Structure formats: structure tokens, C-alpha cells
Amino acid sequence: MPHEPLAIHGGNAAFPDGPPEWPLQDATVKRALNRAFNDGSWGRYHGPHCARLTDTVQELHAIDHAFLVASGTVAVELALRAGRVESGDEVILAGYDFPGNFRAIEAVGATPVLVDIDPQSWCIDVQRVEDALSSQTRAVIVSHLHGGLAEIWELCALAAAKGLTVVEDACQATAALIDGRMAGTWGDVGVLSFGGSKLLTAGRGGALLTQKSDLLQRVKVFSERGNQAFPMSELQAAVLPPQIAKLQERHDLRLKNARQLIELLRDLPCLIPVDLNESTNSPSLYKLAWRLDESAAGFSREAFVTAIRAEGVALDAGFRGFTRRSSRRCRRSGTLEHSQRAAEQTVILHHPVLLTDSTVMEQVSLAIHKVIGGLGS
Ligand SMILES: Cc1ncc(COP(=O)(O)O)c(C=O)c1O
Known part of the structure; x- marks a missing residue:
């Protein structure tokens, strides 16, 4: 039966100017943009903003290494490369996940292996991962999705026992805590997104997190093409610290x-x-x-x-x-x-x-x- 829309948008007391929009009109972000304009960093390859953001992200996650990149999507691929995943390998992921994660596995020449999700959390069912292992399994991608958080500690224990790399996709789980520890810091490599719709947004952008300097080194080597191949810009980096503060x-x-x-x-x-x-x-x-x-x-x-x-x-x-x-x-x-x-x-x-x-x-x-x-x- 057709129904009259409720007036919760346009002219209503709750949303007088229409439904809530994103990104927020935030004066501290505007000041950061002005600063990047005034100091000229907006037009340079290198400057203070990426360095500052790297420190801030590391501090926020209490982790040794953050590496800024162009997107969460490319960060997942780089994380697989850091784990030396290559042609002929298998990577386990959930049958319900962000499409780019499937593609990232293909991009490194490996084969995705699908396991079911836990219907309560929308995240990979960790109990199913062990059954999916084969002699080719090299890594597992685990994404925290839609307000749900995976049972990552169990997955990490299994992966450590089997010598697998855990790529923890925390693009949807900014600042979530799992057992008191930040999402993105449990896996061998964690992945963040600063895309246009994300809770911390620079329009585009992402980061890898890791405690392991050898993994970081491999990401750096792969990304270095005489210049950074997947960089975050100074202008993007400038707008994130004021959002992290809130x-x-x-x-x-x-x-x-x-x-x-x-x-x-x-x-x-x-x-x-x-x-x-x-x-x-x-x-x-x-x-x-x-x-x-x-x-x-x-x-x-x-x-x-x-x-x-x-x-x-x-x-x-x-x-x-x-x-x-x-x-x-x-x-x-x-x-x-x-x-x-x-x-x-x-x-x-x-x-x-x-x-x-x-x-x-x-x-x-x-x-x-x-x-x-x-x-x-
Ligand atoms: C779970 C998950 N992983 C990865 C990404 C990719 O992030 P980006 O948009 O920064 O490439 C997204 C984006 O929505 C996501 O939801």
C-alpha cells in the first residue's frame, strides 16, 4: 500500500536543512586546509602533514608502524604482498565481504577461498577457517563489517600456529576495540580507509598498520618506483588529525x-x-x-x-x-x-x-x- 513519507527531511525540526550530510562542515578541518595552503605543502610531494599523520595514527593505535597509502583497497593488496602472497597461493576470506578484497587476492595472482560468515557479526566465521586450510594457504583476510567485529584473537592464534599472514581489514571499524585492543592492530597487517564516506575522511586515502618491520619493509620496497606509487597527498593528510581529535x-x-x-x-x-x-x-x-x-x-x-x-x-x-x-x-x-x-x-x-x-x-x-x-x- 502506498504511504505518505514522514517529514523527517526537508523543513522538519530534526533535519531542518535536510538529512545529515557527510563530510561534516568542520571548522577545524577548514583551518587545517588553510594551513596546508599557507605553508605551501598542498603543492609538494613531501611536507609535514603525512609525517604528522603517520605519528598520530601510530599513537592512536599504539602500534610501531603506520604507512600511508592512496586507499584501503590498495592497502589490502599491499598487505598481501607484504605477506609474500603470490601466484599459486590461496587466501581465505569471507563469502560476504568488500568486493575489492576478492580482487586484491586476484591482483597478486592468488586464489580466493570462500568460507561462511557468522550471521550474528557479519564477519568471517573463524571456526570455519581451519577446515578451509590447504597446503597452498598463505593468508587470511578478515574484515570487521557493519558494526560487527570478528573473533580475531582466535584467528590470529590459528594463523600463528599454521604460519599464515592475517590481513585485518579495519576500514569499517575505525577506533573499534576488541577485547580492549584497537581493531587493525591484531593482524600481521591492519588496513584502514580514509575514503570519502569513512568515519575519518580525506576523500581518498588509507593506511597499513603493522608491528613487524620486515612486513613494513616489503610494503615500502613494493611501493617505491623512484617515487611513491600509491601515496597519500599532503593535502589529504592535513585534514585527518583534526578529525582524529574528535x-x-x-x-x-x-x-x-x-x-x-x-x-x-x-x-x-x-x-x-x-x-x-x-x-x-x-x-x-x-x-x-x-x-x-x-x-x-x-x-x-x-x-x-x-x-x-x-x-x-x-x-x-x-x-x-x-x-x-x-x-x-x-x-x-x-x-x-x-x-x-x-x-x-x-x-x-x-x-x-x-x-x-x-x-x-x-x-x-x-x-x-x-x-x-x-x-x-
Ligand atoms: C571492508 C572494506 N574494506 C576496504 C574498503 C576499501 O577502502 P577504500 O574505499 O579506501 O579503497 C572498504 C570501503 O568501503 C571497505 O568497506
Whole structure:
């Protein structure tokens, strides 16, 4: 049944100027841009900003080495190269993950091996990894996704016993804590993204994190082509420290609002939220996921996303996953039913709305209830 959009955008008290936008209009970022203009670093290959950002990222993560690069996507590939992954090797990853991670494995000439996800966390099911090992296995990519965090400590223990490199993709898990330790610092190499939609944004950009100087050295050697082949610019680096200064405050606010929204939607059996698992973790909310159980709902994900976006709520379908990829391109280990279901049913809320307040969470909840009531009737 058609429904009238709720006025939670355009002219409404909660969003008088339209829904929350990203990036934020932040005066400290503007000052940083001005400084980069005034000191001339914006037009140079080298300057103070990348060096300062490297220190800040290392300090934030309490890690020995950060290496700035052009994107999270290329950082994953560099991490595999640091782990000496090459043609003929296998790399394990989840059947539901960022598409670039599959491509990064192919880019180094290796074969992706798919294992299922844990349906509660949306992340690789660590119990399944051991079964997927072969004599060719060289590395595992583990991504923390959509507010979920992988059981990375178990994976690291297994990988250490088997001599595998763990690439920990924390592009969606900026400043998340797992058992008190920052996401991105558990694996042999961690990967961050500073892309345009990310919680820390420079429009583009990324970083590798590692405690291991030999891995760092290999990344540097591969990246050096008489010049840096995958660099972050001075201008990009300039805008990140002011955002890092506000990261904890924003992290806490997003988490508080996410908790509230999940609770407000608990009465909807067709929407199954990601498990934030706060007993051991402090998750980061770049995206916040639910699974829309279409058979319980009685309507499609596409209809739901279209209707909720008409309400001004930035909700999207999740990744497409890899379960339908040709077996010429990858090997499957075990069933991939949760990955398949995630690919078909995930809806993700984009983070800017989580920097608002509890009244807005109530409005978002109201809009979702209204859409589900309307579509289901
Ligand atoms: C899990 C994950 N890994 C890697 C990336 C790639 O980051 P970038 O956009 O900086 O290339 C993304 C981007 O959304 C991501 O979500």
C-alpha cells in the first residue's frame, strides 16, 4: 500500500536543512586546509602533514608502524604482498565481504577461498577457517563489517600456529576495540580507509598498520618506483588529525544512538540486527546492519530500501558477496548459507544520522515502523 513519507527531511525540526550530510562542515578541518595552503605543502610531494599523520595514527593505535597509502583497497593488496602472497597461493576470506578484497587476492595472482560468515557479526566465521586450510594457504583476510567485529584473537592464534599472514581489514571499524585492543592492530597487517564516506575522511586515502618491520619493509620496497606509487597527498593528510581529535567523542555518540535505535526496532521480528557484542567489544559504526527477513516481512529488500530512502533515511542494501562467483575464480569451503543470506537480505544504515540525538533515533524508528507497517499490509 502506498504511504505518505514522514517529514523527517526537508523543513522538519530534526533535519531542518535536510538529512545529515557527510563530510561534516568542520571548522577545524577548514583551518587545517588553510594551513596546508599557507605553508605551501598542498603543492609538494613531501611536507609535514603525512609525517604528522603517520605519528598520530601510530599513537592512536599504539602500534610501531603506520604507512600511508592512496586507499584501503590498495592497502589490502599491499598487505598481501607484504605477506609474500603470490601466484599459486590461496587466501581465505569471507563469502560476504568488500568486493575489492576478492580482487586484491586476484591482483597478486592468488586464489580466493570462500568460507561462511557468522550471521550474528557479519564477519568471517573463524571456526570455519581451519577446515578451509590447504597446503597452498598463505593468508587470511578478515574484515570487521557493519558494526560487527570478528573473533580475531582466535584467528590470529590459528594463523600463528599454521604460519599464515592475517590481513585485518579495519576500514569499517575505525577506533573499534576488541577485547580492549584497537581493531587493525591484531593482524600481521591492519588496513584502514580514509575514503570519502569513512568515519575519518580525506576523500581518498588509507593506511597499513603493522608491528613487524620486515612486513613494513616489503610494503615500502613494493611501493617505491623512484617515487611513491600509491601515496597519500599532503593535502589529504592535513585534514585527518583534526578529525582524529574528535574521534572518541563521535565514536561514543554513534554507539549510544545505535544502541537506542536497535532497541527501538527490537519489536520488529523481520529486522535482525548485528550483534554489537559490547560485553567484550566497543564497536565502531561506519554502517549499522540488519538482516531483513523477507519471508517474515512479506516484501522485498528492494521495496523496503526504496520506501525508507523516500523517508530521508540513508539505508542501503549491503554487499553482493561472492557466493555466486565462478568456481574458476575461487574455491568454496563448506556451505556459504549465511554469506548468501547476508548478500540477499542485509540493509545498512549509513553513519551520519548516528551523530544526531535520541529524538532523531525515535523518528528514524517511527519511519521504519511506518514503512514496514505500510509495505506489509
Ligand atoms: C571492508 C572494506 N574494506 C576496504 C574498503 C576499501 O577502502 P577504500 O574505499 O579506501 O579503497 C572498504 C570501503 O568501503 C571497505 O568497506
